[in-house]
Amino acid sequence: MKKLLMASAAMALMAGAASAEEIKIGIILGFTGPIESLTPSMAAGAELAIKEVSDSGLLLDGATVSAVRADSTCIDAGAATAAAERLVTSDGVSGIMGADCSGVTSAILSNVAVPNGVVMISPSATSPALSSADDNGLFFRTAPSDARQGQVMSDILLEEGIKSVAVTYTNNDYGKGLADAFEAAYTAAGGTVTINAAHEDGKADYSAEVGALASAGGDRLVVAGYVDQGGSGIVRAALDSGAFDTFHFPDGMIGAKLEENFGDEIDGSTGQHPGTDSPGIAKFTEMVGDSFDATSPFTPESYDAAALMLMAMQAAGSSDSTVYKTKIMDVANAPGEKIYPGELAKALQIIKDGGDVDYVGATAVELIGAGESAGNYRQIVIEGGKVTTVKYR
Amino acid sequence: MDFLNAIVALANFVIIPAVAYGSQLALGALGVTLIYGILRFSNFAHGDTMAFGTMVTILVTWWLQAQGITLGPLPTALLALPFGILGCMALLLLTDKLVYRFYREQKAKPMILVIVSTGVMFIMNGLVRLIIGPDDQRFADGERFIITAREFKQMTGLQEGLALKTTQGITVVTAVVVVALLFWFLNRTRTGKSMRAYSDNEDLALLSGINPERVVTYTWLIVAALATVAGTLYGLDKSYKPFVYFQLLLPIFASAIVGGLGSPIGAIAGGFVIAFSEVTITYAWKKVLGYLMPDSLAPDGLVQLLSTDYKFAVSFVILLIVLLFRPTGLFGGKSA
Numbered sequence: 091m092k093k094l095l096m097a098s099a100a101m102a103l104m105a106g107a108a109s110a111e112e113i114k115i116g117i118i119l120g121f122t123g124p125i126e127s128l129t130p131s132m133a134a135g136a137e138l139a140i141k142e143v144s145d146s147g148l149l150l151d152g153a154t155v156s157a158v159r160a161d162s163t164c165i166d167a168g169a170a171t172a173a174a175e176r177l178v179t180s181d182g183v184s185g186i187m188g189a190d191c192s193g194v195t196s197a198i199l200s201n202v203a204v205p206n207g208v209v210m211i212s213p214s215a216t217s218p219a220l221s222s223a224d225d226n227g228l229f230f231r232t233a234p235s236d237a238r239q240g241q242v243m244s245d246i247l248l249e250e251g252i253k254s255v256a257v258t259y260t261n262n263d264y265g266k267g268l269a270d271a272f273e274a275a276y277t278a279a280g281g282t283v284t285i286n287a288a289h290e291d292g293k294a295d296y297s298a299e300v301g302a303l304a305s306a307g308g309d310r311l312v313v314a315g316y317v318d319q320g321g322s323g324i325v326r327a328a329l330d331s332g333a334f335d336t337f338h339f340p341d342g343m344i345g346a347k348l349e350e351n352f353g354d355e356i357d358g359s360t361g362q363h364p365g366t367d368s369p370g371i372a373k374f375t376e377m378v379g380d381s382f383d384a385t386s387p388f389t390p391e392s393y394d395a396a397a398l399m400l401m402a403m404q405a406a407g408s409s410d411s412t413v414y415k416t417k418i419m420d421v422a423n424a425p426g427e428k429i430y431p432g433e434l435a436k437a438l439q440i441i442k443d444g445g446d447v448d449y450v451g452a453t454a455v456e457l458i459g460a461g462e463s464a465g466n467y468r469q470i471v472i473e474g475g476k477v478t479t480v481k482y483r
Numbered sequence: 484m485d486f487l488n489a490i491v492a493l494a495n496f497v498i499i500p501a502v503a504y505g506s507q508l509a510l511g512a513l514g515v516t517l518i519y520g521i522l523r524f525s526n527f528a529h530g531d532t533m534a535f536g537t538m539v540t541i542l543v544t545w546w547l548q549a550q551g552i553t554l555g556p557l558p559t560a561l562l563a564l565p566f567g568i569l570g571c572m573a574l575l576l577l578t579d580k581l582v583y584r585f586y587r588e589q590k591a592k593p594m595i596l597v598i599v600s601t602g603v604m605f606i607m608n609g610l611v612r613l614i615i616g617p618d619d620q621r622f623a624d625g626e627r628f629i630i631t632a633r634e635f636k637q638m639t640g641l642q643e644g645l646a647l648k649t650t651q652g653i654t655v656v657t658a659v660v661v662v663a664l665l666f667w668f669l670n671r672t673r674t675g676k677s678m679r680a681y682s683d684n685e686d687l688a689l690l691s692g693i694n695p696e697r698v699v700t701y702t703w704l705i706v707a708a709l710a711t712v713a714g715t716l717y718g719l720d721k722s723y724k725p726f727v728y729f730q731l732l733l734p735i736f737a738s739a740i741v742g743g744l745g746s747p748i749g750a751i752a753g754g755f756v757i758a759f760s761e762v763t764i765t766y767a768w769k770k771v772l773g774y775l776m777p778d779s780l781a782p783d784g785l786v787q788l789l790s791t792d793y794k795f796a797v798s799f800v801i802l803l804i805v806l807l808f809r810p811t812g813l814f815g816g817k818s819a
Contacts, residue, residue, distance in 0.1 A: 261792070285767070285785060288792055294721035295504065298765050299791045301496035305767035306785055323722075331495055332632020332644035 111153040113409045115140055115396060116177035118188035118198065120164030125190060128389075132213060133159060134382040135392035136187045139434065143400045146435035148442060150403060162189040167197035174202040184409040185209040185399045187392065192217030192263055199229050209411040209418070211399055213391035218267050221460055227415050232391040232398070232455055234364060234465025236264070239340060240271030242362055242467045242483060244279055247310065247338060250360060254282040255338065256308035258299065258324055260315040261288040268314045268340055284308045291319035296327040304333035310359075312338045317347045329355055336360075344470065344477060354475035365468030366454045367482045374431040374452035390431075390452030391463075397434055398422055398449060404441045422457040424448045484641070489774035491643040495632070501755075501762040503651040503720055506658035509754030510713035511731065512738035513665065513747055514706045520682040520745035521702045522583070524596035529710060530732035531607035534725045535574055536711030537718045538615045540567030541622045548624065556626040558650070558719055567715060571707040578603055579703055587699070604729075611725045620723045623650060650720040661712055662751060665705070669747065674701055682745065734761070737798040741805045743812025752813060757798045765791045 117136050119129040137157045144155040158181045160173040170189060177183045186208055189195040195215040203210040204226055211230045212220075218237035223229060247255060257273065259265035265288070273283045285306035289299050303311060303324075311334040315321025321343050328334045329352070339348065339361030348356075371390055378384035399414075401421040406414035421437075426446035429437040437447045449455055456464040469480040511533060518526040526532075543563035553559045582603060586596055628634075629652050632644025669675040674697075681688040681698045689695060714728065721727075738757045742749025768786040776782075789797065805812060 287790060290792070292724070292726065294717070294724060294727040295500075297496070297500035297504075298762050298794055301500070301762065302765065302767040302785070302787060302791050304496055305492075305770040305787075307770065330628075330648060331500075331646050332636075333496070 111150055111409060113149070113153050113155045113403070114181055114183045115155060115157050115399065116160060116174070116181065116183035116186040116188070117157050117396075118160045118162045118170070118174055118177060118186055119190045120194070121159070121161045123162075123164035123166075125164050128387055129190065131382045131384070131386040131389045132190070132392040133157075135378075135384070135389040136213070136396040138378065139393045139396040139400070142432070142434045143397070143438065146438060148404075148435055148438040149400060150407065150409065153409070155400060157187075158183060160188075162191070162194045162198070164191040164194060167194055170194035171197050171201045174198040178202055178206045178208055183208065184403070185211070185411060185414075187211055187213070187396045187399065190214045190388070192220060192267075196220060196223055199223055199225060203228050207412050209399060209402075209415050211395040211418075213395045214388040216267075217263055218271050221462060225460070227461075228411065230395075230398070230418055230457065230461035232394045232451075232453060232463050233388065234463045235271075236268040237271040237275075238465040239362070239364075239467065240268060240273075241275045242465070242469075243272050243312070243338065243340060244275035244281065245483070246360060246362060246469055247276065247312075248279055248281060252309045252338075253280070254284060254308045255310045255312050256284050256303045256306050256334075257286045257312045257314065258289050258303055259286070259313075260320055260342070261290055264342065265314045269312075272312065272314070272340075282308075289315065289320045289324055291316065293320060293323065296320065296323045297331065299324060300327040300331055300333050303328070304331065308334075310334065310336050310338050312340075313343055314340050316342045317345045317351075322347065322351050325352060325356065339470075348472075349475060349477060352475075354472075356472050357474065359472045360470065360480075361472075361477075362467040362469045362483075364453075364465060365482065366466040367468075368450060368454035368466070370430050370450050370452045370454060377432045393431060394449070394451035394453055394455050397431075397451060398455065401429075401434070401437055401441065401447065401449060404438050419457050419461060421447055422449050422455050485774040488641055488643045489771045491635075491639075491641055491645050492774065493771050495643065495645045497759075497762050497766055499645075499647060499651055501758045503654045504762070505755035505758030506654050507713055507717045507720070507754075508734055508738045508758055509751040510658055510661060510709055510716070511735040512742065512750035512754050513662070514709040514713070515735055515739040516742070516745055516747060516750040517702055517706055517709070519739070521678055521698065522587075522596075524593045524600065525736070525744075526706075527597065527600045527732065528578075528604035528607055529706075529735065530728045530730070531604050531611065531725075532571065532575065532707070532710045533714030533717070533731070534611045534728035535607055536567045536571030536707065537714035537723060537728070538567075538611050538725075539570030540564055540711060540715045541615065541620055541718070541723060543567065544622045554625060556649070557653070558623050558625045560622055560715055560719055561653070564712065564715055568708045568711045571711045572704050574607075575703040575707045576700065578607075579699065608725065608729060615725070617725055620718075622723065623719050625649060648720065650716070654716045654720055657712060657716060661709065665709070665747065668705075674698075678702065733795065734758075734798050737802045740802060741812060743814040746812065746814040749812050749814030756813075757801065760801055761794050761797050764788050764797050765794050 117133050121129050140155050140157050143149050160177050162170040192215040195212050209228050214233050216233050216236045218235050221235050257269050259269035313321050337359040341363035344363045374390050375384040402414045402417040403409045405417040426448040429447050429449045431452045454466050458464045470477050515529050540563045543566040544560045547559050626649050629647040632646040635645040677693045738753035739750050742753030773781045
């Protein structure tokens, strides 16, 4: 036993003594579970950034970076915590790119990341509750909080001259968080929410729900649901009964299914979903080519999350979470040279030479508040049965 | 004018949907109540029987549509309905032969049969998912509306619209026809009378020479027809998803028990009681009252007794009240 201890101690010393450090980044996403169709390209996006940095040989005097994947399951907090624990204690990762769903993200943050002092950057957790999580400055996200989406929604509706709306949301954390954020922003700006009612997904009949919404009234119906779930059922029932003619759709409702299901019946309806017209996304898509789907939701955000983490290490001159956590906001925001996808080597060189960078990345990253993306949204309107862009905000 | 607006709003959001839903529940509850009255057990597989019959109807509808055969303004599914009924009859006779007959010969207790029907439910559920998949299926075609809300507003000049979907019209008409046929059959034909005799007193019926196997077979055939019609109407009016039919089992049983298990007229009344209470108790009366009352008294709040989240709780509360005060149901069926 003594010998073994001696041997491992020696090994550890040798590893530490090696000139070029070997940095590991944990990628914890729901490779199984409800969003398993999205996670492969998200992980590939993060690994692309990691490879780009590692190949450049510029990080911390030639350190190599590798990725270790783990499964967050998206819904099982216990399994996600155990997987993250393994990443930190057994793989010894220097930072965690993840997690994906808001519930498991807050579980990993409070049970693993904060106790062990490891930086965590989520590409996709949007719950407003995470903004005020007790994180010791370790948690960041390249996805905007839904509180921000609620604000954007409120702005769009008020600019359109809509002063009173009915709100229905899918009965889960996403729907409730978004609906509440919207109601707070909208009423603060002088609008009226006539009713804020939940609907359950997967039902065949929404006439009772629509009856209540119609009775409450409002110029437009806000549907904070899913297009391939109850959200479409609500819209269908509202159109059929003549309760509402126009709607407002947040991100969960905007998809090809919306055009397919309703076509020009919902002309004049508005909506918004995360999106940007920054040149970054075009560069990212071009760089990825055919190797995976660069336009899949939260894939560019994943690339940005990993890139931010590595650049912060360079800026801090250390891969120690407690040291580089303070640098993440610096590299993400102005001032400094703008950095787009594929320019990570250039960024590392600038930082090494003592310069400053402003990481734009694939999603026009701008971190605000407690370290979350300011969020860029594409405002849309339905015209002739097609989703058309109005502008970006 | 305001009074008319109030009536129209109420009709559009409460009366029409509740009548359509009530007809669908009533047809489903009739099937449950017949099995309870004649075969003497609660058939938990009824929801999935409906799903199976509807599935056959949908498959035939798709085939007809592919052949270019349609019913013009009416849904093609009505043409496919007889095939669905035949498919469902075949399934139920097969289940009876393979499963229920064994227990009937053993004179098994009703509770055992209930558990057996739960097993049958899972198998039918799996069968349906295996064949058509767990997803939503659309099979309605033809004209969608008899009158749309917008047309109604233009026609009458009222503020409120009234929409009547073709499927809602068909549901009510079909339900009336089916119920009339059923009652004629039970009250006027020899087979129907022998079924009622068997239901009233099994031993007496056997003594007077009624063939029990024949009665059982006819019961299954009628139940198959009722289940397929109910399922197809529900699928046309709302949407077809196997899991939703499984969930329908609860309001259907509530309807049958509220009306009195074993009583056909009770099943119909129970269906409408459940449907109307689900819709009216969760309805926000603000608009209707706003039209009826003078401006100074018009309500600010929603005037909603229960949020729509509790829709399903309503049928259970009614069920509990009925079981507490009238255990045999409103129309005095057998004790539940």
